[in-house]
Amino acid sequence: MPHSSSVLVFPDLWSLPSVRASNSAIPGDCSKMSLWNLVSHMPPEEFSSLSTEFPRSLRCLLAEWLENQPWEFINGSDAFCTSMASRMLSDMLDKLHSAAGSDGQQCQILQQISNIESTFCRDPLRLVAVVRAVLEGEKAAVLKRDHHLPLSFHRRQEELKFSLGLQRLQHRIREIQALQEEGPGRDGAVQSPMAPRELPTLILEAVKELEAAKQQVLKRIQIWKRQQQLAGNGAIFEENLAPLQKRCENLVEVYFQLQQQVMAASTELGPELLPRLLERFNEVLSSLVKSSFLVEKQPPQVLKTQTKFQASVRFLLGPRLLKALPKPYVVRADMVTEKQARELELSNYSNTLSESTGEILHNTVALETNPTSGNCCANFKNVLLKKIKRCERKGSESVTEEKCAVLFSTNVTLTPSNISIHLQVLSLPIVVIVHGNQDNNAKATVLWDNAFSDIDRVPFVVAERVPWDKMCDTLNLKFMAEVQTTKGLLKEHYFFLAQKIFNDHSASPEDFQSRHVSWAQFNKEILPGRGFTFWQWFDGVLDLTKRCLKSYWSDRLIMGFISKQYVCKLLSMQPDGTFLLRFSDSEIGGVTIAYVMRGKDGSSQVENIQPFSAKDLSIRSLGDRIRDLGQLRNLYPNIPKDQAFGSHYNKEQTGKDGRGYVSTAIKMTVESERDQHPPNTMGAPPEAPQAQMFNLPMLQHELHPENLQPLLGPMCSPTPFCPQPMPGGYPPVESSIMTVPDRLTPPFHSPSQMLSPPSLSHCQDPAFRTPGPFMPNQFLPGEVPQLLPAGPSADPQDVDMPELPPFPLMEDASLQSPPRWMSPSMDQPSASELEHLLEVSPLPPFAPLQQHSVYPNSSLSSWGLGDARWDDSIRPGHA
Numbered sequence: 001m002p003h004s005s006s007v008l009v010f011p012d013l014w015s016l017p018s019v020r021a022s023n024s025a026i027p028g029d030c031s032k033m034s035l036w037n038l039v040s041h042m043p044p045e046e047f048s049s050l051s052t053e054f055p056r057s058l059r060c061l062l063a064e065w066l067e068n069q070p071w072e073f074i075n076g077s078d079a080f081c082t083s084m085a086s087r088m089l090s091d092m093l094d095k096l097h098s099a100a101g102s103d104g105q106q107c108q109i110l111q112q113i114s115n116i117e118s119t120f121c122r123d124p125l126r127l128v129a130v131v132r133a134v135l136e137g138e139k140a141a142v143l144k145r146d147h148h149l150p151l152s153f154h155r156r157q158e159e160l161k162f163s164l165g166l167q168r169l170q171h172r173i174r175e176i177q178a179l180q181e182e183g184p185g186r187d188g189a190v191q192s193p194m195a196p197r198e199l200p201t202l203i204l205e206a207v208k209e210l211e212a213a214k215q216q217v218l219k220r221i222q223i224w225k226r227q228q229q230l231a232g233n234g235a236i237f238e239e240n241l242a243p244l245q246k247r248c249e250n251l252v253e254v255y256f257q258l259q260q261q262v263m264a265a266s267t268e269l270g271p272e273l274l275p276r277l278l279e280r281f282n283e284v285l286s287s288l289v290k291s292s293f294l295v296e297k298q299p300p301q302v303l304k305t306q307t308k309f310q311a312s313v314r315f316l317l318g319p320r321l322l323k324a325l326p327k328p329y330v331v332r333a334d335m336v337t338e339k340q341a342r343e344l345e346l347s348n349y350s351n352t353l354s355e356s357t358g359e360i361l362h363n364t365v366a367l368e369t370n371p372t373s374g375n376c377c378a379n380f381k382n383v384l385l386k387k388i389k390r391c392e393r394k395g396s397e398s399v400t401e402e403k404c405a406v407l408f409s410t411n412v413t414l415t416p417s418n419i420s421i422h423l424q425v426l427s428l429p430i431v432v433i434v435h436g437n438q439d440n441n442a443k444a445t446v447l448w449d450n451a452f453s454d455i456d457r458v459p460f461v462v463a464e465r466v467p468w469d470k471m472c473d474t475l476n477l478k479f480m481a482e483v484q485t486t487k488g489l490l491k492e493h494y495f496f497l498a499q500k501i502f503n504d505h506s507a508s509p510e511d512f513q514s515r516h517v518s519w520a521q522f523n524k525e526i527l528p529g530r531g532f533t534f535w536q537w538f539d540g541v542l543d544l545t546k547r548c549l550k551s552y553w554s555d556r557l558i559m560g561f562i563s564k565q566y567v568c569k570l571l572s573m574q575p576d577g578t579f580l581l582r583f584s585d586s587e588i589g590g591v592t593i594a595y596v597m598r599g600k601d602g603s604s605q606v607e608n609i610q611p612f613s614a615k616d617l618s619i620r621s622l623g624d625r626i627r628d629l630g631q632l633r634n635l636y637p638n639i640p641k642d643q644a645f646g647s648h649y650n651k652e653q654t655g656k657d658g659r660g661y662v663s664t665a666i667k668m669t670v671e672s673e674r675d676q677h678p679p680n681t682m683g684a685p686p687e688a689p690q691a692q693m694f695n696l697p698m699l700q701h702e703l704h705p706e707n708l709q710p711l712l713g714p715m716c717s718p719t720p721f722c723p724q725p726m727p728g729g730y731p732p733v734e735s736s737i738m739t740v741p742d743r744l745t746p747p748f749h750s751p752s753q754m755l756s757p758p759s760l761s762h763c764q765d766p767a768f769r770t771p772g773p774f775m776p777n778q779f780l781p782g783e784v785p786q787l788l789p790a791g792p793s794a795d796p797q798d799v800d801m802p803e804l805p806p807f808p809l810m811e812d813a814s815l816q817s818p819p820r821w822m823s824p825s826m827d828q829p830s831a832s833e834l835e836h837l838l839e840v841s842p843l844p845p846f847a848p849l850q851q852h853s854v855y856p857n858s859s860l861s862s863w864g865l866g867d868a869r870w871d872d873s874i875r876p877g878h879a
Contacts, residue, residue: 033150034064039138042145050137053119053130058112061099062092067153070160071132077125080171084164085124092127093117158220162247165213169254172206176261199268206258207280213251214284220244221291222455229428232301232450233474234481241296245316245375248292252320255284286421289414292316293423296377299406301446303385305434311380313408313425318376319369323415328366331378331410335360337391338403341426341459352422353407358388358432360406367410378408388432396524400441403429403449403460429460444523444535447478465516468498475538482542485554493561500527500585501534505563532588540589548617549591557581557635557644558591568606570636571596576604577633579641581622584611591622595632609670620666623648628668 036059039047044056051059059066069088074081093113100109120127142149179199224244231237259281266274297312313331315322322329335358336344344351361384369376390402406427413420429449431442451474453462475497476489489497491509498512499505501521523535530537541560545553552558558581571578576598584590590611599605612622623645626632635644653663 033152035067035135035138035142035150035153036060036063038142038146038150042141046141047134047137050134054134055112057108058096059134061109062095065095066131067135067156068160069131070164071128071135072157073161073164074125074128080168081128082125083171084167085128089116089120089124089127158216162213162216162220165209165216166250166254169206169209169213169258172202172209173254173257173261176202176206176258176265180261180265199265200270200273203262203265203269203277207262207277210255210258211280211284213254214288217247217251218287218291220247221294225294226455228298229450229453230477232298232428233447234477239296241294241314241316245292248288248316249320252285252288252317255281255288289317289321289421290423293408293425295408295425295427298428299383299430301428301430301450302439302442303430303432304436304439305385305387305432308382308384311383311406311408311427313367313378315367315376315412315423318367318412319374321414322369322376323413323418325413328368329410329412330364331367331408333360333363333365333380333383334407334409335385335388335432336405336407336426338405338429338460339391341405341407344407344424344426345459353409357391357404359386360384361386367412378410385432388434398441400431400433400438401445403431403445405430405459426459440536440539441523443539444533447474447535448519448522465518468512468515468517471517471522472497479542479545483545483550483553485550487554487556489561496561496563496566497538499563500537503528530586537588540587541583544583544589544591544614544617547614549622551648552581552622555644555647557648558583559636564594564608567594567608571606572604574604574636575634575638577631578636578638579626579632579634580636587611587613589613591617593626593629593632597631607670620668621648621650624650625668629670631670 040060047056069091070084071088074084093116096109096113096116100106100113116127120130139149176199179202221244224241227235227237228239231239262269262274262277262281269277293315294313295311296314297310299309299311303309311333334353334356336353337357340353340357344353362380362382365378365380367376367378388404390399407424408427409422409424411420411422429446431445433439433442449460449462452466452470453460472489472494480486480488495509495512498507498509498515501517502512502515521534523533526533527537545558549558553560560581560583562580562582564582564585567580567582571580571594574596576596579593579595581591581593584592590613592611593609594606595609596604596606612625617625620628626641626645627649632641635641652665656662
């Protein structure tokens with residue numbers, strides 16, 4: 001939590017995830033607001049005690065200008081602090097005079113100017129104390145309400161502190177120069193305020209302040225690196241290095257000025273003090289130069305071998321210090337293991353790399369200064385990791401937990417001292433994979449390292465257990481960044497996630513706040529009753545939402561992270577047809593619809609439709625699926641579904657397209673348990689309605705099996721299409737029912753008939769796939785009748801089909817009973833009557849049967865019969 005003291009605390013700038021996560025929940029993100037933007041909307045009576053010497057109207061006039069002055073860092077009463085206070089008072093009066101010229105309340109402003117002059121002109125340090133107290137009181141009020149301060153406020157305070165430190169250092173240099181020019185024993189030495197002070201003491205104070213300014217620069221560089229690492233998890237990152245480069249260059253200028261004064265006072269410093277001072281100077285310059293060599297663009301943190309990648313390094317002090325050479329300096333990139341990175345860190349990057357752990361192609365690039373931008377960079381554009389040498393892993397550590405890095409190194413010569421220095425910098429931790437199926441676990445390693453590593457750690461040590469609230473911030477940050485939405489996770493979502501990762505359904509939300517989550521719970525231990533880890537499940541939700549559900553989530557139409565048990569509790573007391581959307585708890589990357597319906601006895605029953613994957617939603621969108629289902633009426637708690645999802649419906653095409661084809665549509669239906677037919681005794685699905693056929697009672701009796709054998713021989717045995725059992729009690733979904741206008745339905749089909757899934761029977765004889773006459777028993781017992789989708793079908797693939805037995809001959813005894821299409825009371829015609837009928841009434845011609853591939857249409861992911869899918873592969877998480 002940010003502190004309200006006058007001393008700037010750097011950790012406030014490091015805790016970006018929690019700060020940004022908190023800001024995202026406040027209307028009008030205040031992370032870019034000034035302190036006055038927040039205070040001006042608070043009740044004035046809260047600041048009545050602060051308005052005694054500094055009226056609130058004056059604070060309103062000065063607004064953000066007041067926050068851009070270093071009031072909090074002027075704590076002394078020496079000559080520098082007094083001169084700074086006098087200058088700030090003068091600037092304030094100028095600001096008020098400018099406001100009086102453009103404001104209608106000129107008299108009141110002039111009166112306030114007069115009061116300030118009479119009160120503070122003789123003691124400007126008192127003005128600094130009063131304004132500092134006002135700002136401290138305002139910060140305390142904002143912290144009490146929001147528990148944090150705007151991030152921009154912290155950044156501005158840090159910049160003010162560094163700028164004031166440089167001004168103080170320049171003031172010290174002027175004092176040293178004045179003391180050297182006056183010299184001891186001169187007449188002016190008595191009047192000079194510097195006379196009582198010895199020159200060595202003044203120089204030592206200046207060097208101490210130089211080292212403090214250097215530490216501020218190094219700390220700011222560390223903050224930039226930390227922000228860059230958090231950006232890997234989705235945090236907002238201001239990657240512009242120009243302000244940081246300007247800060248380094250300004251400090252180097254002051255460094256050379258002070259060094260020049262020290263060398264000029266070498267006689268007064270003596271042979272013992274001078275070498276120690278020069279050593280401290282060298283350490284300041286060396287640490288500044290080494291720290292200003294940065295990786296501006298990081299290589300991918302999940303890196304696949306045989307894949308090209310890009311990266312760039314930047315030398316902030318290059319334009320100021322690099323000595324021009326005939327040949328440009330060259331930067332080299334090498335892969336190092338965690339052990340090698342740790343050894344380099346412990347040696348303060350003074351050692352050189354002995355052996356690369358991987359082979360990188362195109363790994364040398366020139367370090368050049370752009371005269372236009374003033375940047376000194378080396379850009380790696382076509383780097384390729386050809387192979388990686390794995391190191392020994394610890395315990396149960398997997399390949400995707402092994403971290404390495406890219407080491408960028410070069411040798412440069414600095415001016416004006418002609419010092420040669422070896423520059424090295426490590427990239428962020430990288431997980432090298434060789435196959436795409438390792439990507440998910442590799443991302444988990446990177447996410448954990450980016451979120452929970454310390455700023456000054458030994459490479460690449462990270463905590464094994466972290467507080468649950470920090471994990472919540474990390475998940476929220478990752479979710480918002482991946483989905484690219486401003487709507488983050490809610491406290492109810494965190495509660496469900498805690499129950500899932502801790503496998504504890506008895507604890508309260510407050511109980512989880514004090515818990516710690518381990519790396520093993522995050523991505524090593526399989527969730528109870530599942531086949532995946534917590535991260536693998538959460539990443540599947542991320543991918544699904546990013547690809548198919550971004551707009552639904554941003555409109556808060558998806559409740560998402562909620563358990564099935566809690567859904568039943570919410571919906572059981574709601575009207576019939578109330579529904580909500582939740583992410584599947586048992587599948588990776590699935591979203592399901594839960595709705596309430598009434599049984600025959602009037603009791604409420606909550607149904608969960610089989611989850612939709614990204615592939616399902618690419619065939620028909622979630623909004624259109626919701627529109628298809630008449631059972632769904634109101635989105636929980638009571639929003640009509642057309643009002644909630646109307647903007648997400650796609651326009652249905654009607655009529656003919658430009659080529660004259662009649663348009664078709666895919667509709668989704670859900671068959672509830674109460675509407676399902678009881679299974680027959682053989683375990684086959686209920687028999688589908690048969691297509692209408694011409695009534696030929698006289699013809700059927702004489703069609704003996706031996707006469708039908710030439711026609712039926714090539715056909716497969718009638719194998720019923722039996723859906724597999726549905727996991728988790730989901731009702732079956734017919735998600736790819738294609739319909740055509742009723743007026744185009746063939747005369748031998750019911751007008752209301754919808755397309756059904758194809759039979760699983762296969763054909764051995766290719767001749768069978770040619771158009772032929774329509775036979776009365778075309779639809780065999782146990783086989784589902786079918787209409788074929790419009791348009792050309794896929795060509796049959798050339799595959800070996802299993803040898804099928806011939807069509808079984810019917811026993812003669814079966815011919816003694818009437819055919820199933822005849823009534824038991826009908827008399828069977830004689831053979832002569834049948835021959836006469838054939839002579840006078842020949843069979844009418846029938847349209848040939850439209851042909852299609854014996855393989856399912858690959859464009860339809862599911863025919864909706866249970867879990868029997870035509871997908872090419874099983875979705876992750878399915879057994």
